[in-house]
Amino acid sequence: MSTIGFIGLGVMGCPMAVHLVRAGHDVTGYDVVPKGVDALVAAGGSAASGVPGAVAGAEVVATMLPQDEHVEAVYFGPDGVLENAAPGALCVDFSTVRPETSARVAAAGRERGLRVLDAPVSGGERGAEDAVLSIMVGGDEADVAAAAPVFEAVGATVERVGGSGAGQYVKAANQLVVGGTYALVAEAIVLMEAAGVDARAGLEVIAGGLAASRVLDLKRASMLAREFAPGFRIDLHHKDMGIATAAARSAGVALPMTGMVAQLVAAARAKGYGPLDHSALLKVVEDLSGRPARPASGPAAA
Numbered sequence: 001m002s003t004i005g006f007i008g009l010g011v012m013g014c015p016m017a018v019h020l021v022r023a024g025h026d027v028t029g030y031d032v033v034p035k036g037v038d039a040l041v042a043a044g045g046s047a048a049s050g051v052p053g054a055v056a057g058a059e060v061v062a063t064m065l066p067q068d069e070h071v072e073a074v075y076f077g078p079d080g081v082l083e084n085a086a087p088g089a090l091c092v093d094f095s096t097v098r099p100e101t102s103a104r105v106a107a108a109g110r111e112r113g114l115r116v117l118d119a120p121v122s123g124g125e126r127g128a129e130d131a132v133l134s135i136m137v138g139g140d141e142a143d144v145a146a147a148a149p150v151f152e153a154v155g156a157t158v159e160r161v162g163g164s165g166a167g168q169y170v171k172a173a174n175q176l177v178v179g180g181t182y183a184l185v186a187e188a189i190v191l192m193e194a195a196g197v198d199a200r201a202g203l204e205v206i207a208g209g210l211a212a213s214r215v216l217d218l219k220r221a222s223m224l225a226r227e228f229a230p231g232f233r234i235d236l237h238h239k240d241m242g243i244a245t246a247a248a249r250s251a252g253v254a255l256p257m258t259g260m261v262a263q264l265v266a267a268a269r270a271k272g273y274g275p276l277d278h279s280a281l282l283k284v285v286e287d288l289s290g291r292p293a294r295p296a297s298g299p300a301a302a
C-alpha cells in the first residue's frame, strides 16, 4: 500500500482517488476547487491545501488535470511537483495532453530523480466510477511495473505502449476514432430521418452488423432523443482533436479524416455547444443539411 498525493479531483480524478482509498492506499488530495477534495475526505482520504502538502512524502504522485497549461503549472510551477516531490517518487500523469508535454515533464522529472509516466485514460466518467478505465502508458518498463497497484485500482485494461509521450499518441489515436465515429453516426441519423425512414430501427440493425460500436451501443438512444448532457464535453474533445492534429504533424503523417472531424468539433464549439456532450456533433451535421434542430424529447430510453 502506498502513500499517494492526488492532484486534480474533477469528474475523472475524484472517483479515481476514491478507488485508490478503497484499495487501501493512503491518499491526500488537492484541487483548486473544494468539491472533489470534500468527496475524497468523505471517502476516507485527506485534504491538502496545495501541491506541496499533497506530494510531501508521497511515494506516488497522481495528476488528472484538464489541459497542457495545468499540467505545466502543477509540475513546473514554483510550488510544483518537481520542486516538492520526494526523490524517487513515481509520478503518474493521467491527464490528456500533448506528447511533447509528457516527454518534457518526464525529462525534467528524471533530472530531479523522479520517475514519470504518462497514463491517459479512456472510458469516461462511468469508467472512472466503475474503476474499469483503459489506460495507455508511456514510460520506462520498470516504472510501469511499479505503478501496477495504482493502475489496478482504477483500470481494467492497462498497456505500456512505449517510452515517455507514447501514451499520449495512443490517446490521440483513440480520440480521433471516437470523434470520427460520432460524426458518422450523426450523418447516418440525419440521412435516415431526412429520408423518412425509422431511424431508431435503422440504428438498431446497424448496431447488430459490421458497423457495431460502443458509441452506437451507449449513445444511439440519447442522440435520437437529442439529449446532449455531458458525458465528455465538446470543449475537451476540441482540445483532444488539437492534440491529434499536432501529433500527426510531429509524426510527419497526413490524417485527412482527423482534420475534417477536428473542423466539425471546432464548428460545434463555435456554435456554443462546448459544454454539451460530444454526441452534439449531430447538431452541427443537422445544421449543415439545413435540418431544423429538434428539441430534446426527454430522457433517452436505455
Ligand code: NAD
Residues within 6 Å of the ligand: 007, 008, 009, 010, 011, 012, 013, 030, 031, 032, 033, 036, 064, 065, 066, 067, 070, 073, 074, 094, 095, 096, 097, 121, 122, 123, 124, 125, 231, 232, 233, 236
Ligand atoms: P475536470 O475539469 O472535471 O477536472 C480537472 C480538475 O483539475 C478540476 O477539478 C480542476 O479544478 C483541477 N485543477 C485545474 N488546475 C489545477 C491546479 N493548478 N491545481 C489543482 N487542481 C487543478 O476534467 P476531467 O473531465 O476530470 O478531465 C481530466 C483529464 O482527463 C482531461 O485531460 C480530459 O481530457 C481527460 N479525460 C476526461 C474524460 C471524461 O469523460 N471527462 C475521459 C477521458 C479522459
